[in-house]
């Protein structure tokens with residue numbers, strides 16, 4: 001459903017950030033992208049969503065070449081993106097944002113169901129403006145709810161765990177599992193969280209702008225966990241000596 005061919009992206013100064021990425025994602029899968037900070041995950045998500053413009057390569061979505069389409073055209077084709085740091089929209093209420101995302105007016109029950117998926121109670125929030133009065137975690141969850149409202153063919157979530165409390169995070173993980181079970185669309189989730197990695201169908205590891213590993217969770221996750229221990233153990237030994 002999504003095919004990335006030789007994707008490349010350099011920042012205006014010339015530094016190469018994304019380096020020849022080839023990747024194919026299947027329909028209805030939950031794919032988790034992980035890797036070290038600064039490896040290029042957010043850049044890749046922005047390139048897929050059309051927020052940044054490719055320096056080279058092609059993006060095929062549902063059999064169609066969307067490389068030259070802008071963000072809005074890609075959104076109309078069924079691509080939704082939740083930013084790592086959500087944007088606030090003064091003058092727009094939570095209800096407005098969710099209804100815009102859903103493309104229709106929503107009744108109280110529908111609003112409640114949507115907000116419940118991210119651990120928020122609709123009645124407390126729907127009439128609030130999307131401005132600085134909302135906390136970082138609240139705005140993040142509302143943005144995730146708006147992406148869920150889109151029911152897109154491909155939904156991209158950039159570090160949905162960032163700034164979210166444990167209880168809401170647990171609810172969000174359940175929501176991802178429910179969506180995957182319904183196979184309504186493909187989910188691409190950028191995350192460093194083992195809890196999210198542990199529900200993935202596939203894991204992609206990106207470092208230094210390249211795909212380092214890609215495969216089923218059962219294959220990749222044990223390797224990631226083993227590497228984590230390989231890094232941690234010498235340090236633990238050192239601290240034991242001190």
Ligand SMILES: Nc1ncnc2c1ncn2[C@@H]1O[C@H](COP(=O)(O)OP(=O)(O)OP(=O)(O)O)[C@@H](O)[C@H]1O
Nearest residue numbers: 011012017035036037038039040041042043044084
């Ligand atoms: N507009 C930009 N201008 C300059 N450098 C940029 C720009 N966008 C990204 N970078 C750099 O590109 C590299 C990759 O950044 P990116 O945000 O894609 O990493 P990431 O894997 O998502 O990291 P994290 O896990 O910390 O969120 C970083 O070194 C970052 O500083």
